[in-house]
Amino acid sequence: MAENVVIKYGKFEVDNRRMQDYVQQIEMNEAERDRIIRSRNNYLNWMHAHFASKILPPPEGSEE
Amino acid sequence: MAELLSKKSFYKDPLKEGQPVSDELTKDCYAVFSCRHKFCREVCPVYREERNESFGSYGLHTTLLSVSKGIEELANIKDTFSHCLECGACELRCPTTIFAGDFYKYTTTTVDLVRKIRRDLVAQGIHYEGWNEVKKYIDEHQDYYDGPETELTKWATDLELPKAGQQVMFVDYYNAFQGTEVPRLAAKILQKAGVPVAILEKPSVTTGELLESDIDLWLKHAKQNLEALEKAGAKTVILLNPHEYSYFVKEYPKHFGSLPFEAVFITDYLWQLVKEGKIQLEKDLDIKVSYHDPCALNKLCGLYESPRKLINSLPGVKYTDEDPVTQWNYCCGNGTASFKKVHPDIAYKIGQRRLRGVADLDAQVLVLACPHCKDQFTEVQTKSGINVEPKHILELIADAMGIN
Amino acid sequence: MATVLKDLDTVISNLESIAGKENVLKEAHHRALRAASCSPFPLHTWSNHIPDVVVLPGSRDEIIEIMKLANKYHIPVVPRAAASGLADGAVPERGGIVLDIKRMSDILEIDEENMCVTVQPGINMLELNRVLEKLGWFYPDDPAAYINAVVGGRIGTGGFSLLGAGFGHVPNLVISMEVVLPTGEVIRVGEGGGKKIRKSSVGYRMKDLFIGHQGTLGICTEGTLEMFPKPEAEFPAFFAYDSFSEAYKNAYELGKSGLKTLSGVVIFDEWKIDYLRRDDEAYIPLPEDVKSVIATICYGTVEEVSVARDKIFKIAKEGGGRYLGREMSEGDWASRHDRYHIPFHGRRSDGQVILLSWHCEDAAVNYSGLPHVQEKWHKILTKYREKYDGIFDDWGMFMYTNNPYKPWGDYLTEIDIGVNELKLTDETWKAWLELKKEIAETVLEVGGSISACHGGTRAGDVEVACYQELADGQFELMKKIKKMLDPNNIMNPGKYLLDEAYREG
Numbered sequence: 001m002a003e004n005v006v007i008k009y010g011k012f013e014v015d016n017r018r019m020q021d022y023v024q025q026i027e028m029n030e031a032e033r034d035r036i037i038r039s040r041n042n043y044l045n046w047m048h049a050h051f052a053s054k055i056l057p058p059p060e061g062s063e064e
Numbered sequence: 065m066a067e068l069l070s071k072k073s074f075y076k077d078p079l080k081e082g083q084p085v086s087d088e089l090t091k092d093c094y095a096v097f098s099c100r101h102k103f104c105r106e107v108c109p110v111y112r113e114e115r116n117e118s119f120g121s122y123g124l125h126t127t128l129l130s131v132s133k134g135i136e137e138l139a140n141i142k143d144t145f146s147h148c149l150e151c152g153a154c155e156l157r158c159p160t161t162i163f164a165g166d167f168y169k170y171t172t173t174t175v176d177l178v179r180k181i182r183r184d185l186v187a188q189g190i191h192y193e194g195w196n197e198v199k200k201y202i203d204e205h206q207d208y209y210d211g212p213e214t215e216l217t218k219w220a221t222d223l224e225l226p227k228a229g230q231q232v233m234f235v236d237y238y239n240a241f242q243g244t245e246v247p248r249l250a251a252k253i254l255q256k257a258g259v260p261v262a263i264l265e266k267p268s269v270t271t272g273e274l275l276e277s278d279i280d281l282w283l284k285h286a287k288q289n290l291e292a293l294e295k296a297g298a299k300t301v302i303l304l305n306p307h308e309y310s311y312f313v314k315e316y317p318k319h320f321g322s323l324p325f326e327a328v329f330i331t332d333y334l335w336q337l338v339k340e341g342k343i344q345l346e347k348d349l350d351i352k353v354s355y356h357d358p359c360a361l362n363k364l365c366g367l368y369e370s371p372r373k374l375i376n377s378l379p380g381v382k383y384t385d386e387d388p389v390t391q392w393n394y395c396c397g398n399g400t401a402s403f404k405k406v407h408p409d410i411a412y413k414i415g416q417r418r419l420r421g422v423a424d425l426d427a428q429v430l431v432l433a434c435p436h437c438k439d440q441f442t443e444v445q446t447k448s449g450i451n452v453e454p455k456h457i458l459e460l461i462a463d464a465m466g467i468n
Numbered sequence: 469m470a471t472v473l474k475d476l477d478t479v480i481s482n483l484e485s486i487a488g489k490e491n492v493l494k495e496a497h498h499r500a501l502r503a504a505s506c507s508p509f510p511l512h513t514w515s516n517h518i519p520d521v522v523v524l525p526g527s528r529d530e531i532i533e534i535m536k537l538a539n540k541y542h543i544p545v546v547p548r549a550a551a552s553g554l555a556d557g558a559v560p561e562r563g564g565i566v567l568d569i570k571r572m573s574d575i576l577e578i579d580e581e582n583m584c585v586t587v588q589p590g591i592n593m594l595e596l597n598r599v600l601e602k603l604g605w606f607y608p609d610d611p612a613a614y615i616n617a618v619v620g621g622r623i624g625t626g627g628f629s630l631l632g633a634g635f636g637h638v639p640n641l642v643i644s645m646e647v648v649l650p651t652g653e654v655i656r657v658g659e660g661g662g663k664k665i666r667k668s669s670v671g672y673r674m675k676d677l678f679i680g681h682q683g684t685l686g687i688c689t690e691g692t693l694e695m696f697p698k699p700e701a702e703f704p705a706f707f708a709y710d711s712f713s714e715a716y717k718n719a720y721e722l723g724k725s726g727l728k729t730l731s732g733v734v735i736f737d738e739w740k741i742d743y744l745r746r747d748d749e750a751y752i753p754l755p756e757d758v759k760s761v762i763a764t765i766c767y768g769t770v771e772e773v774s775v776a777r778d779k780i781f782k783i784a785k786e787g788g789g790r791y792l793g794r795e796m797s798e799g800d801w802a803s804r805h806d807r808y809h810i811p812f813h814g815r816r817s818d819g820q821v822i823l824l825s826w827h828c829e830d831a832a833v834n835y836s837g838l839p840h841v842q843e844k845w846h847k848i849l850t851k852y853r854e855k856y857d858g859i860f861d862d863w864g865m866f867m868y869t870n871n872p873y874k875p876w877g878d879y880l881t882e883i884d885i886g887v888n889e890l891k892l893t894d895e896t897w898k899a900w901l902e903l904k905k906e907i908a909e910t911v912l913e914v915g916g917s918i919s920a921c922h923g924g925t926r927a928g929d930v931e932v933a934c935y936q937e938l939a940d941g942q943f944e945l946m947k948k949i950k951k952m953l954d955p956n957n958i959m960n961p962g963k964y965l966l967d968e969a970y971r972e973g
Contacts, residue, residue: 090890091823091890094811094823094889094890095811095812095823097504097825097889098811098823098824098825098826098889098890099809099810099811099825099826100504100505100506100552100809100825100826101506101552101612101613101615101616101805101809102550102551102552102616103615103616103805103806105550105616106592106594106595106615106616115524115570115571115573115590116493116524116570117501117502117551117568117570118493118497118498118501123501126497126500126501127497127500127501130496130497130500130501130514131497133511133514135496135497135500135514135515135518136495136496136497136500137496140495140496140497141497144495144497144498159806159807159809159810160810160811160812162806163803163806163807163810164810164812164813168812168821170812390598
């Protein structure tokens with residue numbers, strides 16, 4: 001089921017029409033969303049370092 | 065703007081003993097129960113000591129779900145809900161928050177829920193064990209508030225700080241009476257940096273203890289603070305206490321809309337002055353340090369950069385960092401409200417664990433950015449004899465500036 | 469609870485003497501909270517699974533006393549670790565005492581010379597690794613519940629690790645352990661009698677009996693575990709394919725590549741890709757031509773992983789795989805524990821967001837059986853989704869390399885199902901059990917096992933497990949062993965239909 005994802009300010013958001021009936025979105029501003037995104041990125045970096053000392057890049061020329 | 069708005073309007077309706085839990089609140093609890101992965105558990109400093117899964121986001125939300133389903137009575141959950149530091153670790157670590165909260169615009173809000181439940185219970189005369197200590201503290205501050213205005217700024221008598229201006233330092237009741245060292249150092253540092261910082265003649269009480277006990281009174285005081293700050297001409301309000309900072313940035317916007325001034329935490333403000341060359345950090349301190357992220361700054365507000373930048377700018381300091389994600393697990397044990405008063409034994413264990421960890425890092429000094437952390441770690445250090453000295457970052461900055 | 473236990477007050481007062489009053493929990497919410505594990509729970513009949521009392525012991529000796537007490541009064545004991553298990557091992561069937569082992573969470577010994585670590589059962593793997601990494605070691609048991617699961621529960625469930633193709637799964641990672649038997653006796657099991665011996669031919673191979681028993685044969689009170697050097701390098705690479713069929717073929721080639729640092733190969737089927745498109749908030753959105761994905765992960769020395777990386781790219785390219793880029797590969801790998809079970813990813817047929825609990829039906833299926841299972845499972849789920857819109861949702865399938873130390877042979881095959889526990893009724897719960905039965909029987913059609921790592925003890929699964937999968941004599945032997953070790957049927961009674969052991973003869 002492909003969805004229309006809303007993209008605003010380079011960030012993704014669910015199509016608000018999907019949260020009208022069963023559960024509704026809460027009041028949240030962009031700064032709070034940014035805080036969550038930053039926390040997520042910090043966490044992902046932490047998780048890599050937790051399992052290995054370094055991440056290797058892909059072979060040269062493989063990113064188009 | 066630093067404001068972080070996250071508001072569930074259905075938290076406003078008070079829960080009453082014997083009355084059903086609303087559909088929205090039930091679903092809010094179910095959102096946490098249904099995840100079932102409980103990544104919120106090991107990150108909770110209280111769980112770490114007690115190993116009781118009834119604490120932390122999953123435990124608390126499922127407890128309330130059991131009330132909604134008629135399995136438990138509202139009054140019986142009072143002591144479980146008192147076992148929360150309100151530090152923000154669980155709600156941040158929650159996958160629904162951190163992986164999908166920005167996408168769905170719905171996050172887990174355990175701290176708000178805990179404050180709400182505690183208030184709702186107190187309002188019905190249902191008092192958790194330890195409430196008397198908390199009530200005593202609230203009453204003490206109320207007495208100060210009702211008393212002579214001059215007492216509220218007694219801590220600053222010799223500093224000759226103006227009572228109006230564009231940069232106003234908000235000094236809360238904890239700092240005005242118990243932790244006067246921090247506002248005094250801040251004032252001296254700012255004066256030396258050439259900032260004509262002012263203070264309010266009459267701040268109103270907006271402690272965490274009051275926030276989790278009586279929202280109406282807290283909001284009344286918060287509104288008074290806003291009005292007083294506006295009246296004083298504030299364009300920038302400098303906060304010293306991370307708890308108060310989190311209220312200005314997260315609570316005030318929930319109830320009063322956008323702030324009519326810029327709210328800045330002291331380390332952000334000082335770092336800006338360092339960059340502008342208005343603060344000279346010159347004296348060689350010759351110490352080995354680590355830094356403790358205050359829960360209210362790191363977990364509740366995502367503020368963790370300026371204290372590290374300041375520490376790295378201090379001459380003669382060998383700094384061993386523990387990153388902000390690792391520090392989600394940490395707490396000094398005080399909590400952002402009344403935890404230490406209600407559970408002093410657990411608070412001690414939490415603080416002791418933290419200090420022991422620092423001793424293992426080859427650091428003599430633990431740098432703090434919160435007056436409550438400073439108070440708590442000093443007590444824990446004295447009691448435990450662990451060889452780590454807690455120092456507030458303003459102490460180090462003042463030293464490096466040659467103040468006192 | 470289903471029945472009110474007599475002697476309950478006596479039992480509680482004895483428990484308080486054994487473990488301390490503060491470690492015995494009687495209030496309804498403390499007990500209700502410990503009724504569920506991680507799998508879908510019948511919230512509409514919550515009380516049926518609420519234990520009579522919860523005890524948090526602090527030592528092996530306390531556990532021994534508790535088991536003796538339970539045998540004296542014939543009260544069921546249900547061991548509870550982190551309750552991240554997905555086969556209801558920790559869900560009480562008959563009330564009784566929930567024995568919550570999480571207070572016992574110390575690291576007892578780190579033996580760097582013999583490269584093993586001895587721990588108490590309540591320690592979480594992430595927290596264990598936080599300590600081990602300071603010395604350059606790590607314990608590689610990496611399930612989806614890594615952030616929460618504890619060693620004792622991993623042993624009780626016989627867990628699967630996402631890194632199993634490289635480092636083995638829980639049965640391969642436990643060297644020896646101490647177990648309190650249902651009668652209160654203590655046994656040490658391992659390879660022969662040496663606590664830190666990995667391979668012995670002395671005595672019977674009994675260690676495996678106490679791994680994956682779902683808390684029916686005893687409680688682990690101490691475990692000695694393998695310790696690996698922390699890997700120098702990690703390399704995740706995700707590749708897109710035009711169809712599941714293409715990905716499936718390429719997974720085989722990757723499997724027989726001979727790369728020792730290849731620690732996992734995961735196939736995402738077309739339905740899973742559609743599901744992941746629901747939350748393209750974190751990463752670059754998956755373009756429409758991405759139908760299926762393979763994730764590969766390597767851990768090892770820099771030199772070995774560099775060589776493996778180049779070979780993986782060669783094999784993927786030859787098989788039609790297109791690299792999805794660093795951001796997606798690295799981000800998706802690091803979020804492997806978190807991203808897949810968000811309750812808000814639930815959808816009704818009208819597209820509204822609904823809150824669903826993630827359930828993963830897992831099976832162990834040989835490579836050759838994967839296409840049959842993949843096709844049939846979605847058909848089964850579609851049937852139930854259409855009938856019960858808003859209660860069930862299809863969140864797609866994963867297939868993970870399942871063979872310890874080898875990326876070939878069989879796959880942990882999972883279909884993720886969203887379940888609306890809040891809206892369950894007797895009818896929809898019954899439908900749920902039928903769904904599970906159909907899922908399980910499909911696997912037996914291709915000679916698989918109905919569970920790779922969760923266990924076969926859930927309602928809906930258990931008859932298929934005991935009467936079909938284990939019908940070649942295993943279930944009979946299980947009953948004999950159970951009765952021998954637990955004469956009073958105290959330890960997690962009702963699981964695996966083992967009550968039959970006490971009815972026969």
